[in-house]
Amino acid sequence: MVPLSYYLVLSAILFACGVAGFLIKRNIITIFMSIELMLNAVNLTFVAFAAELRMLSGHVFVFFVMVVAAAEAAVGLAIIISVFRTRETLNVDRVNLLKL
Amino acid sequence: MSLHLWIIPLLPLTGAAINGLLGKRFPKAVVNAIALGSTAAAFAYALWVAVQFMGLRADQIPHIEHYATWMTAGSFTAEYGIYLDQLSLVMLLIVTGVGFLIHIYSVGYMEHEGGYYRYFAYLNIFMFFMLTLILANNYLLMFVGWEGVGLASYLLIGFWFLKDSAANAGKKAFITNRVGDFGFLIALFLLIKHIGSLQYDVVFKALAGYPVEASAGLLTAIGLLMMVGASGKSAQIPLYVWLPDAMEGPTPVSALIHAATMVTAGVYMVARSNAVFNRAPIALMVVAVIGTLTAIFAASIGIVQTDIKKVLAYSTISQLGYMFMGCGVAAYGAGIFHLMTHAFFKALLFLSAGAIIHGIGGDQDMRHMGGLRKYMPKTFWCMTVATFTIAGFPPLAAFFSKDEILWATWASGNHVLWLIGLIAAAMTSFYMFRLWFMTFFGEYRGAPAEDSHHSHDAHGGHGTPHESPMVMIVPLMILAVLSFVGGWVGIPAALGGSDRFDHFLDPVFHSVTAEAAPGGQTTATPAEGRAEHEETSTELLFMAISVGAAALGFFGAWYLYYKRTDLPAKMAHAAGGLYTFVLDKYKVDEFYGAVIIRPIVLASTNILWKGIDATLIDGAVNESAAGAQDVSDGVRQMQSGNIRSYAGWVAFGAAVVIAFMVWKGVR
Numbered sequence: 001m002v003p004l005s006y007y008l009v010l011s012a013i014l015f016a017c018g019v020a021g022f023l024i025k026r027n028i029i030t031i032f033m034s035i036e037l038m039l040n041a042v043n044l045t046f047v048a049f050a051a052e053l054r055m056l057s058g059h060v061f062v063f064f065v066m067v068v069a070a071a072e073a074a075v076g077l078a079i080i081i082s083v084f085r086t087r088e089t090l091n092v093d094r095v096n097l098l099k100l
Numbered sequence: 101m102s103l104h105l106w107i108i109p110l111l112p113l114t115g116a117a118i119n120g121l122l123g124k125r126f127p128k129a130v131v132n133a134i135a136l137g138s139t140a141a142a143f144a145y146a147l148w149v150a151v152q153f154m155g156l157r158a159d160q161i162p163h164i165e166h167y168a169t170w171m172t173a174g175s176f177t178a179e180y181g182i183y184l185d186q187l188s189l190v191m192l193l194i195v196t197g198v199g200f201l202i203h204i205y206s207v208g209y210m211e212h213e214g215g216y217y218r219y220f221a222y223l224n225i226f227m228f229f230m231l232t233l234i235l236a237n238n239y240l241l242m243f244v245g246w247e248g249v250g251l252a253s254y255l256l257i258g259f260w261f262l263k264d265s266a267a268n269a270g271k272k273a274f275i276t277n278r279v280g281d282f283g284f285l286i287a288l289f290l291l292i293k294h295i296g297s298l299q300y301d302v303v304f305k306a307l308a309g310y311p312v313e314a315s316a317g318l319l320t321a322i323g324l325l326m327m328v329g330a331s332g333k334s335a336q337i338p339l340y341v342w343l344p345d346a347m348e349g350p351t352p353v354s355a356l357i358h359a360a361t362m363v364t365a366g367v368y369m370v371a372r373s374n375a376v377f378n379r380a381p382i383a384l385m386v387v388a389v390i391g392t393l394t395a396i397f398a399a400s401i402g403i404v405q406t407d408i409k410k411v412l413a414y415s416t417i418s419q420l421g422y423m424f425m426g427c428g429v430a431a432y433g434a435g436i437f438h439l440m441t442h443a444f445f446k447a448l449l450f451l452s453a454g455a456i457i458h459g460i461g462g463d464q465d466m467r468h469m470g471g472l473r474k475y476m477p478k479t480f481w482c483m484t485v486a487t488f489t490i491a492g493f494p495p496l497a498a499f500f501s502k503d504e505i506l507w508a509t510w511a512s513g514n515h516v517l518w519l520i521g522l523i524a525a526a527m528t529s530f531y532m533f534r535l536w537f538m539t540f541f542g543e544y545r546g547a548p549a550e551d552s553h554h555s556h557d558a559h560g561g562h563g564t565p566h567e568s569p570m571v572m573i574v575p576l577m578i579l580a581v582l583s584f585v586g587g588w589v590g591i592p593a594a595l596g597g598s599d600r601f602d603h604f605l606d607p608v609f610h611s612v613t614a615e616a617a618p619g620g621q622t623t624a625t626p627a628e629g630r631a632e633h634e635e636t637s638t639e640l641l642f643m644a645i646s647v648g649a650a651a652l653g654f655f656g657a658w659y660l661y662y663k664r665t666d667l668p669a670k671m672a673h674a675a676g677g678l679y680t681f682v683l684d685k686y687k688v689d690e691f692y693g694a695v696i697i698r699p700i701v702l703a704s705t706n707i708l709w710k711g712i713d714a715t716l717i718d719g720a721v722n723e724s725a726a727g728a729q730d731v732s733d734g735v736r737q738m739q740s741g742n743i744r745s746y747a748g749w750v751a752f753g754a755a756v757v758i759a760f761m762v763w764k765g766v767r
Contacts, residue, residue: 019751022751023744095743096742
């Protein structure tokens, strides 16, 4: 049996990768993917604890996260398409109409 | 029985409201109808009231009407109410009567002026406040009228407000009056503190319990502070400086406000407060001295003035001085008597002067007049009556009133004041006949019209001098008749009369005293002391002396300004510096300017304006605004509009929270 700490460390690494990608990438699609990565890192933690503690609620929570993530992906991609149509770019640094 | 006296002040107020708010759209005839109608109604009602008043029993006088409570503060109450006794009845008839005549005259005089409706609205509002002042049944309501007439005076002096000198004169009048009002207010505060009321009946009754103050005490202080107020409103030394400048207003205004009615408010107030002054001989003496000094001081300035209205203005100050002189020797009846005759003849003088100015196209300089007798005979005759009466020739009105004051002064033992008053009377006669000769005799010296561009009352060029329209002449004639016969109500006993005017007013000035001294001695007022040693033959002698002084003035003026018209210039040249000193009004304005106004202006500019207002208050506001802006400038940098920097802040924030939790958790 793989110890719990392994899962947690993997999850932390994945989450850190997500954060790093979120911060340094310019392409909005990549940023979006980084968000998904972070969500899944959290999911991994949930299922790891659920298996360890033998409790079902962790699994259930993961399903909820997946549903939300799917919905978010649908809305987010729609926004991205809309942004691309108007701005003709996917570079977030150039989507800065709110800037003073 | 209620006489519904509130109607009287309300009538002109209604006129003012209608004309002032809507008058702009009315044709002149409607404005006239409203303004004159409301004043005429007030006068008619006042006459009716006078008739009713005569039917009152002695114990029904004063007739007091209470309408509503104005304010209550602790035990102090002020109310809306009216106090009608002989004194306020006389004032009421003077104000409404003379006021109505001047309204009529104004229709002719102001015909060519802009702001016609505004003028009449102001005039009516003046009437309202003046009537409030004289009819009020307490000092506080009187003070409302007192301030209100000041406001109306300010508005009317500055009627031609586009002209700098008029606007400044208005300000000067208002501010000078504020100085006096300050004294009056303090007097009222003292009354509230020590008597607890400002209702006339309560105050007078309470004062009856006070003894005559041998040395300066509470009543002396109140009296002196009241005199400060009176000297502001009635243009006495040292606050008289505003009145000559007030001549910037239209001439009918000078006649109504700055000669006949408003400026007498101070005299009225002193007479009304006789219960205070009778118990404060020191204050009374100050009143007499100030009055006498003002009388001769202003008369001496009047001698050298060349502006016809300025001469009359100084003459007004001088005559007001006489009234205070009369009040100051406790001869209040004589003071009020002179107030009444003065209202007639000074209104007549000003209105005649206005007719002259109107007739020659706006010039006010007497050196440009002369020979006007031919051109405006009616004005000439009215002016002649006025001149002879102010000079004090019998049997015209002012002879009786002025002589009564002089006689009362002598009889009270103030022989020096009497002498000064007599000299001032001679000077009055001199400068008035100087005006008369310069204006109506000799040859017309004015330019044949056109050059009215620097005139005060710009009526445009008229060609040769001409008589004024009937609407102006009729009020003159009525006033001339009044100036002639007005004194006959007070013919002294020494001349076979019965001194009816004095006896009519007597209850006002004696009733309280009688209550004060049921035993009949101890608190004898100076007035009562005076009445006892009047001797007919001496009084006749003094009348002869007064007439002699008037005649002296007449012949002096006749010699210098009719017979030898070259002499005055030579004399002025010979007098040199003294002449210019007097011509510059003794440099009093310059003195006040240097000693009072300049330091105040400098201190206000440098400390209050630039120091406190601009630096401290504005500085605090501006600095806090600038500080907020600086902080915002810094914080604004976070709001870059760059998505990744927002993400960075989110991540940073999360990291901080986690770090904090970890650090906490370790403990």
